[in-house]
Amino acid sequence: MLEFVIYKTIICVVIFAVSLGIAAYSTWWERKFAGLLQDRWGPSRAGWAGLLQPLADGGKMLFKEEIIPNVSNKFLFVLAPGLFIITAIVAGVLIPWAPPLKIGDTFYPLQIADVNVGVIFLLAVTSIGVYGVMIGGWSSNNKYSLLGAIRASAQMISYELAMGIALIALIISAGGTLSFSEIVKQQDEGVANIVWQPLGFLIFFVCALAETNRAPFDLAECETELVGGYHTEYSAFKLGLFLFAEYINMFVSSAVMAGFYFGGYNFPFAHEFYDKMGWQEGSWLISLTGFFIYFIKTLIFISVFMWIRWTIPRFRYDQLMNLGWKALLPLSLLNLVITMVYEYFRGNLQF
């Protein structure tokens, strides 16, 4: 029992720290990458290549004056950023970062919680995530904040549908499991799910962009129309938490995509490679290699998120709704039907 507690504590602390670190350095990479894409250099003054920039930004956020509007609902106003960041971090508990590690005779999965209905849990948590935005926007008692919050919630509802249906198709083709670690493990023959679910991945990717409020779906905070959107009234560290949580969201959804569709810690010919190196199953070398593979995939996805942000202009609200309801939802249904028919004829699906 004690062993279990220690193992869970270590893994929780490590993953929490890594999530925060990645979120902090995503802000740096976002600015650096944006600069590089626009023929600039990006941050270059704080530390080598601006690597201390996140610390400077964090310090600035901490020491700024904290303003809570008189007309706001103070309890909810304070609650919202906390709720947003907690849900962002909680979504990360499912991710199996590496193949299980063998210490003594027991295998320790390198994952905080192996929920057997992981996919449903993930959908539930990400949809709670929008509560932070909604509560924050509503409690600010400001037109712009409210509009931002309404947009965020409408967008979340529209895109969650298509996302969920795309995930059903994925689950069918992945052999009917709802557990995140099973889905990743099932790809260890070297064939990632993207091969069977290209359309599903595309839908999931677009929906993930919308769910994380990233450009081109950042209508909830579009500064050209809504000043700052739902966080117009927020300042200092509460604003910092909102921005931070968005980057954690992005990190988690990148990890989810890499795990669901790109094999997570697996890579082609992984078994052959491990055999050749003479690494036993459960060896820390395998875990480490797997972790690096997963991590690199996640970082690539984060970069793609940013790459898209600095390429595509923001959608208009009606275009957003058209895309969600008239394009992605029918497409995801079509994808589901195709997957079902295919799996039925392969004999994997019984009615």
Added chain:
Amino acid sequence: MQLTNRSKQVSFKEMTVAEKIYFPAIVKGMAVTFSHLFKKRPTIMYPEQKREYAAVYRGQHVLKRDDNGAERCTSCGMCAVACPAEAITMESGERKKGEEHLYREEKYAKTYEINMLRCIFCGLCEEACPKEAIFLTDRIVDAEYERDTFIYGKDKLVEKMDKRIDVTKRQTPEVLAFKKIPGLKHNELYTGKLEKGKH
């Protein structure tokens, strides 16, 4: 009326299927942004790396001394008159005996101030000066926190003898040739005993 030949006839034709999907256009756009990752960046990292200035760049002023270290300025006020921004003020003083190594002529500028916030760096003071005393240089006026620190006095304007500023590149060939003509008072250096009648 047509000003340029770049105007385009706008058409409102229906979008093709490929255009309606948007996806090819998005991929194309992303390829464009990606190609910019490898392009040359025009950024100049300023304090470490400086743009090359022209020899006649009009930056912070300098009040020249002659080769003996005597100030060339005689406080004639031509520069202040020429100045369109009225940035220059000065006070004249009379040279006392024994100060001949400090000031070239009997009259000199006791104070000489240029307000760098007013100055538009047009270079008319330089053109007006009959004594080759004031020049603009390729130095940049520093940023300051207070307004009054932008009023540069003689302490900042007069050149130091150990850090002389070369302005020969700013002078036309005619001026440089003129300076080589012997016998002209303008070109002489004070040697301690000057001949009577020549001054």
